Amino acid sequence: MFDGKTVFITGGTGSLGTALTSRLLKMGVKQIRIFSRNEFKQVEMENKFDDDRLRFLLGDIRDLPRLLRATEDVDILFHAAALKHVPKIEYNPFEAIKTNVYGSQNVIDACIQNKVERAVCIGSDKGVSPLNTYGATKLLMEKLFISAKRYSNPEKHLTKFFAVRYGNVSGSSGSVIPKFIEQIKNKQKISITDEHMTRFSITMDEALDFVLESTKIGHGSEIFIPKLRAYDIMELKDTIVELLDDPGFELIGIRQGEKLHEILINNDEIKNAWEYNNLYIITDDQYKQESLRDFFPGIKKIQNLDKYSSDIVQKLSRDELKKIITELKLISK
Numbered sequence: 001m002f003d004g005k006t007v008f009i010t011g012g013t014g015s016l017g018t019a020l021t022s023r024l025l026k027m028g029v030k031q032i033r034i035f036s037r038n039e040f041k042q043v044e045m046e047n048k049f050d051d052d053r054l055r056f057l058l059g060d061i062r063d064l065p066r067l068l069r070a071t072e073d074v075d076i077l078f079h080a081a082a083l084k085h086v087p088k089i090e091y092n093p094f095e096a097i098k099t100n101v102y103g104s105q106n107v108i109d110a111c112i113q114n115k116v117e118r119a120v121c122i123g124s125d126k127g128v129s130p131l132n133t134y135g136a137t138k139l140l141m142e143k144l145f146i147s148a149k150r151y152s153n154p155e156k157h158l159t160k161f162f163a164v165r166y167g168n169v170s171g172s173s174g175s176v177i178p179k180f181i182e183q184i185k186n187k188q189k190i191s192i193t194d195e196h197m198t199r200f201s202i203t204m205d206e207a208l209d210f211v212l213e214s215t216k217i218g219h220g221s222e223i224f225i226p227k228l229r230a231y232d233i234m235e236l237k238d239t240i241v242e243l244l245d246d247p248g249f250e251l252i253g254i255r256q257g258e259k260l261h262e263i264l265i266n267n268d269e270i271k272n273a274w275e276y277n278n279l280y281i282i283t284d285d286q287y288k289q290e291s292l293r294d295f296f297p298g299i300k301k302i303q304n305l306d307k308y309s310s311d312i313v314q315k316l317s318r319d320e321l322k323k324i325i326t327e328l329k330l331i332s333k
Helices: 015-024 039-049 064-070 086-091 093-113 133-151 176-185 204-217 233-243 289-295 318-328
Strands: 006-010 031-036 054-058 076-079 118-122 160-164 190-192 198-201 223-226 229-232 249-251 263-265 273-276 279-282
Touching: 006 015, 015 031, 015 039, 015 204, 031 039, 031 064, 039 054, 064 093, 076 093, 076 204, 086 093, 086 133, 093 118, 093 133, 118 133, 118 204, 133 160, 160 204, 176 190, 176 233, 176 318, 190 233, 204 223, 204 279, 229 233, 233 318, 263 279
Parallel strands: 006 031, 006 076, 031 054, 076 118, 118 160, 160 223, 190 249
Antiparallel strands: 198 229, 223 279, 273 279
16 A cells, blocks of 8 residues: 555654654655644654655645645645644634644645545544534544545546544643653642543554554545543543652643543434444445445444443553553653
């Protein structure tokens, strides 16, 4: 699938883009184009990898002419660029719409015009029944991608557009594990929003496996979601305390736009949701079931599930959480 291909990553200097680049370089790609606005991060990434298959392109997904030039002769595109900081987006919603919505439309237009084979957008649990502007923009991004085939002429070329959707990656910048560790090291009380909160668990390696597998099997207009386990926030806190120290904790309340439990498939999406191996797949209303079973042998309708949320799935044990935290190497021995 990836051998000899030219791959394009929007937001390629971010945590996912960097990890994806590292994985793809081991898979025989011909070239990877890193597209982002941050020249300092591009220099850091260039020095880190030192691989002549990498191309670093400065640009903004708001700029369609730049995207059109940058995506010439691209085979596979991963769209990871977005404004993501929830409070900043709440204060600057117009800017988030320009990047996350109009920018995504520009990516689609560039893919269609340059006959890109496959285009994958990186969705978020925040886009499911969104409570904040960020989530609403990610929902619109998904909607644009899964409907994009209607704007492509199948007689000339048909780009396969689809989306992947998952929650926060364990250990990523701003996520709960490094935050708790930093608070303990600074001898601060651990901030707990709600004692009953749950979150899905996915490591970066798991996220990469999922994204690449979805890219291989996608036929267009699907949303792919991994089957995940979850953790209770208090169990995670107790695990980290056991590894480090116990400064106590304080309840600060759920923040604006935050949910008690993560949702990856809501109860309205379930009617179009299917189970396939280690994935769930949401199809649009125009997808014919006969074609679906041809594309994904053994696929079956989701049964006895009203929604897919972090409060109803199997929880990680403390030993499993310890293993995840240890492998993140955020705690020095």
